[in-house]
Amino acid sequence: MIANWDQFLLPYQQAVSELKVKLRGIRKQFENRNQRPPIEFVTGRVKPVPSIVEKMTRRHVAEERLEQDMQDIAGLRIMCQFVEDIYQVVDLLRQRTDLTILEERDYIHNEKPSGYRSYHIVIEYPVQLVTGEKKILAEIQVRTLAMNFWATIEHSLNYKYQGDFPTELSARLQRAAEAAFKLDTEMSEIREEIQEAQHYTPQNGAGGDSPDAPHSKED
DSSP, X not given: OOSOHHHHHHHHHHHHHHHHHHHHHHHHHHHHTTOOOSOOEEEEEEOOHXXXXXXXXXXXXXXXXXXXXXXXXXXXXXXXXXXXXXXXXHHHHHTOSSSEEEEEEEOSSSXXXXXXXXXXXXXXXXXXXXXXXXXXXXXXXXXXXXXXXXXXXHHHHHHHHXXXXXXXXXXXXXXXXXXXXXXXXXXXXXXXXXXXXXXXXXXXXXXXXXXXXXXXXXX
């Protein structure tokens, strides 16, 4: 077993710290341009040692293959307001030159049997250490707030049932996941209708009152 976990995980901790700053910078750039950012907020974590060991055992990952075979030791999560924001963020990540995308998994329109939805991206990210550059794997999950709410609750229940949900509970979780996605879809449609209304130009002349417009108190 790895003798010094602190030393082993140090590059992953550095990667998470750097990527959080960079990804949050995307939001700031949109705000500076007076544009609505597709990113609501960003979180990140390094997988705890007990979780790494448990997954190594469950997935039969050899210690010497840990850096290559476990893609989510470093994990970032990007939260978005709307489903379309997710794909905008993915496009922005594809354009970056400071990381390399190795794999993409779209669980939004190809949800897991449990109902789980999210967009997963596995990246290779170079970390600069005093010993030189080290490329590590990290996983970025991009999801809406509604998807994240469902996933957080489902994850906490997993600890109680160890993934073996009763049939009725599993069916209810699936229905809840579908309801969350319907909420996302409805909010996107509402947003689109509002945007169309804002772009509507009255036909009655620039600055003129519509015949049906309410009069102000000064009239």
